[in-house]
Amino acid sequence: MTGLAFSTAADIAGRIRRRELGSLEATDYFIERIERLDGEVNAVAVRDFDRAREAARAADRAVEPVGQLHGVPMTVKEGYHLAGLPTTFGYPELKDNTPDWDSDCVARYKAAGAIVLGKTNMAYAGADFQTYNEVYGTTNNPWDLERIPGGSSGGSSAALAAGLTPLEAGSDIGGSIRNPAHFCGVYGHKPTFGIVSQTGHSTMLTPGPATDLVVCGPMARSAEDLTLSLTVVAGPSNLDAPGWRVDLPRPSKQDLADYRVAVWADDGNSPVDHEIAERAASIGETLSRLGARVSDTARPAIDVRGGFETYLELLHSVMAAGVGPEQTEKNQRYAAETEPADRSDRAIMSRAMVLSHAGWLGANGRRERLRYAWREFFEDWDILVCPQMATPAFPHDHSPMQTRTISVNGHSQPYFQQLFWSGLVTGPYLPSTVFPTGLSSGGLPIGLQAVGAAYHDHGTIEFTRLLAQEIGGFQAPPGY
Known part of the structure; x- marks a missing residue:
């Protein structure tokens, strides 16, 4: 069992398939780690250990594996329905919101x-770079408990980094898979929209x-x-399944x-920490040395x-759909107070929160x-290699969002300016794989994005797999 904490899901699946490891044995192992280590991290917010053990026993009794993940323990983000457990998105009023x-x-x-061992904590409403809410509390980064694990899938990244789970299911609209992966030094894949x-x-x-x-x-x-997991979950909804299927191109490079490879290491629209820009540039230098065609200007x-x-x-027209009448009235007032010529982020977001359908169609046309x-x-x-966030993990900050800032190279940046690198990819529906590149001078993980053409999800993941053979991959934080 030595080393199981940081084994890959594929390795655990192989050992179970060869009867070298029992599913219940693996399940009990990760349950014990959660019970022993998660108190200070607070990643696994909703635990379903009894049903997990029951399912693991059934997996061990099975004559043949039922699938690629047969018997492998995992966790999922709190925002996913898991029958019999609450789905709250961190809203206290939804603490009894239990699907069947x-x-x-x-x-x-x-x-x-x-x-499935249980569900991991997420940011309130899925709308923060940090992970805390009144239902489940604050999740901490295993690399430094005083710092954020990212959000909104922060429980996911923290659980992976601490060796509490081999595999996770996250979600993303503004970097919610990618920035936690960056902050905690794990891998995360934002698929092409709709697959x-x-x-x-x-x-x-x-x-x-x-x-x-x-x-x-x-x-x-x-x-x-990531490849294994994407193969399992990719496909249309059950409603759409009769009419279409997903057939993603396989990687063409070996x-x-x-x-x-184009390298976009920094940008004046959202400057990044010098160390992150230098890390992106160094990836380009490594690739060039290996014979790849690399440009830092493309x-x-x-x-x-x-x-x-x-x-x-x-983004903010989506976010507006989840607010109540009182907040909608405030949004209308904020939007009315902005000058039409004001193109600041705050003004754009305010107007987007009350965007008409005609206005949305205009934005959708620009997206096309x-x-x-x-x-x-x-x-x-x-491939495009670029930053995911401007800095490594920063200290917890639960002050009002509108007043928050982040220090980048000694200069204060607006908090939500950090959406830039995520939005570059999310807006046009592109796939992106965040991969670890090692630690900063301060001992915190730095991740970068590998972005590809729409539907070439396997290509971005494969690129990061090959790159890990040169620069290394996941590192476990001390103490876990």
Whole structure:
């Protein structure tokens, strides 16, 4: 059992398949770690250990494996429906919001044989770079308990980093898979929009429509596990399944020397810490040394600031759908107070919160033009390497969001300016894999994005798998 804490899901699945390890043995192992170590991290918010053990015993009795994850323990983000357990999104008033059915993603993991140990903590409303709420409290980063694990899938990344689970299911609209992966030094994949069903990732107790920009995706400690997990969950909702299926292109490159890689290390729209920019540049240098074609100036033919504004409009029109009448009235007042010529982030977000359908269609049209521009860019380049966040994990800050700032290279930046690098990718529906690159000078993880053309999800993941052979992959934090 030595080393099981940080084994990959694929390795655990292989050992169970070969009868070298029992599912109950593995399940009990991770339950013991959660009970012993999670008190200070607070990652696994909702525990379902009795049912997990029952499912593990059934897996051990099975004559043949039922799927690729047969007998493998895992956890899922709190925002996914898991029959019999509450789905709150951190809202205290939803503490008894208990579905009697599994989300599509959870059902697919179970159909592949996975054993769900419980659900991990998330940011309130899924709308923060940090993970805390009144229902489950604050989740801490295993690398430094005084710092954030990211959000909104912060419980997911913290559980993986601390060796409390081999595999996780996260979700993303503004970096909620990617920034926790960066802050905790794990892998996270934001799929192309629409290739993984959202059904049951919601507070609604009946199936609802997919939400624009939102994606459900895997988090893990290796690129191999991202591939395995994506293979399990990719596919349309059960409602759409009769009419279409997902058939993603397989990776066409087998060696890093074959890649064409653009490196976007920094940008004036959202400057990043010098150390993060240098790390991105060093990845480019490594790839160039290995024979890859690398450019640090190649960019898509887009108005970068305009593209970010379009993303902010689309994002905040989504967020507005989840607020009550009182907040809607406030949003209308804020929007009315902004000058039409004001293109500050705050003004754009305020107007987007009360955007008309005609206004949304205009933003959607601008997004479509971005999608075509990115498609042209990826005809010449296979991968874009860029930052995910401006800094490594920062200290917890529960002050009002509108007043928060982040210090970057000694300068104060608006808190939500950090959406820039996420929105660059999310707005046009692109896939992105965040991969660990080692530690900062302060001993905190630094992750970067590997972005690819729409639907080339396996290509971005495979790139990070090959890159890990050169620069290394996941590192366990001290003490775990």
